[in-house]
Amino acid sequence: MSEPSNAWDGAVVRLWLARRFDAARLDQAAxxxxxxxSRDEYDKAAAEEWVCRALQLPDCIETQALFAQRLKExxxxxxxxxxxxxxxxxxxxxxxxQPRKIAKMAKANEGFDKRLHYQ
Structure with a gap:
């Protein structure tokens, strides 16, 4: 893994996952x-919700290496x-x-500060 430009912050990643989880639920309802x-949009939002739920384990977000390992799994x-x-x-x-997209973000340690509904 390349060296990120800023330090890994598990709290920021956890907040990003929570926001994406909520946005995926809203997208499914819509x-x-x-x-x-809109069935494809529903399935896409359900997939994002599933991945965010799977990544919200308490021990995998704390370090970048553990998070990358969970994404590979x-x-x-x-x-x-x-x-x-x-x-x-x-x-x-x-x-x-979804995990491939998040893995690119985790590798560069970028994008977790963007918490808008639509990305």
């Missing part, structure tokens, strides 16, 4: 109210159990993309 075309995982999604294959594809 997509659920819309028609058939999620990427290697074969099965992502979830209920209520419309398309399991699409959901799994979105779940696999």
């Amino acid at each position: 997509a659920d109210r819309r028609d058939y075309e 999620l990427i290697r995982q074969e099965d992502y159990p979830a209920t209520g999604v419309y398309d399991d294959m699409r959901f799994e594809r979105h779940v696999r993309s």
